[in-house]
Structure formats: C-alpha cells, structure tokens
Amino acid sequence: MLTILQEEQFEDLYQLIEESFPSDEYRPYQTQRALLSHPNYQIYVYKKDHELAAFFAAWKGPHFIFLEHFAVKASFRNGGLGSKLLQVFLKQQKKPIVLEIEPPEGEIEKRRASFYERNGFILSQWGYFQPALAKEQSPVSLVLMSYPEPLKEQEYQSFKNWVFKHVYS
Structure with a gap:
C-alpha cells in the first residue's frame, strides 16, 4: 500500500507539496x-490509478x-483515505510519532487538529517557531502532537533540540 518514493516520482511529489x-x-x-x-529521511507514497494520491515525509529521530509532511491530493480527499493511510503508517512505525501543526485557532487548523485527534494523536501544550526554510520565507508558529502517548516536557525538550539541530539546521 505505502511504498518508498522513487526518484522519478519526485516531480509529482513536489507538485503535491506545493498544492498542499x-x-x-x-x-x-x-x-x-x-x-x-x-x-x-524517508518519503512514503501511495498511488491510486497510477497517480500519486498521498505521501508521508518522515525523519527518524x-x-x-x-x-514532517503528510498530504492527500485534493481529488482523493474526503473519502477516508487520509485516515486509512495514516493508520497504516502508524502501524508500520516502531517508535512514537511527533508532528507539527499550526495552532488550532482558525477553522482549517481546528479541522486538521481534529483529524489527527480522531487518529489517535494528542495535542500538546508545547510548540515553537519553525525557522524560515529559505531566505524568502518566514518563520511559522507550530504546536506539537504526539502518538500514541501525550508528550512529556522532557520529551518535548529532547525533540525540540533534535529537530532544530538535524532538520532545521
């Protein structure tokens, strides 16, 4: 169901990133x-009808x-595919999962938080500003969610130190 991204699929992947x-x-x-x-760093993809329908981009800490990123192509949304794929991804992992979302203040952000909560993630009280990923970009306010257990403060500190050193360096 989920396969590792092949380099020749990168164009389709990047287009989905830009759209999502x-x-x-x-x-x-x-x-x-x-x-x-x-x-x-690993990217897992799901193809449906020979089309890149969804992907997960994950870092092993x-x-x-x-x-880091999870998206379902717009034409495949609202049919339960995202939840189904997320459950498959979670079952494949041997370690707890941490992800970032924008603070759930607006309608879209609240829906995103609810989606992850329905799939077993727990919203934490901790977050940070993701540094700008390129010169023309801006920092982004984010909060963390974790699976399958709530994030403890010590785990948050460890994760934050790691992510800023290895992902955002």
Whole structure:
C-alpha cells in the first residue's frame, strides 16, 4: 500500500507539496530534492490509478519518528483515505510519532487538529517557531502532537533540540 518514493516520482511529489502546504512550510525544490539522499529521511507514497494520491515525509529521530509532511491530493480527499493511510503508517512505525501543526485557532487548523485527534494523536501544550526554510520565507508558529502517548516536557525538550539541530539546521 505505502511504498518508498522513487526518484522519478519526485516531480509529482513536489507538485503535491506545493498544492498542499503554504509556501513557508516546505523547502525550495533543490533543497527538498537533496533530502532524498539523507539517511534519516524517508518519503512514503501511495498511488491510486497510477497517480500519486498521498505521501508521508518522515525523519527518524533517536526515540521517535518526526512526521514532517503528510498530504492527500485534493481529488482523493474526503473519502477516508487520509485516515486509512495514516493508520497504516502508524502501524508500520516502531517508535512514537511527533508532528507539527499550526495552532488550532482558525477553522482549517481546528479541522486538521481534529483529524489527527480522531487518529489517535494528542495535542500538546508545547510548540515553537519553525525557522524560515529559505531566505524568502518566514518563520511559522507550530504546536506539537504526539502518538500514541501525550508528550512529556522532557520529551518535548529532547525533540525540540533534535529537530532544530538535524532538520532545521
């Protein structure tokens, strides 16, 4: 069901990233492409009818998996595919999962938080500003969610130190 991204699928992947995320929340094309060779970074894809329908971009941390990006193509949304794929992804992981979302203040952000909560994630009280990923981008306010257990303060500190050193460096 979920397979590892092949390099020839990168164009379709990057198009889905651009369609799914605000520009401040993803890397420029060449920087994103360069991550494909990073040993702790993995992109899992789901194809339906020979089309890239969804993907997960994840980092392997020392004690957790950081789910950096997850998106379902607009034409495949609202049919339960996102929840189904997320459950498959969660079952494949051996470590707790941490992800970032924008603070659930607006309607879209509240719906996103609810989606993850329905799928077993717990909204934490902790967050930070993701640094700008490129010169023309801005920092983004984010809060953390975790699966399957609530994030403890010590785990938050460990995660934050790791993510700023290895992902946002």
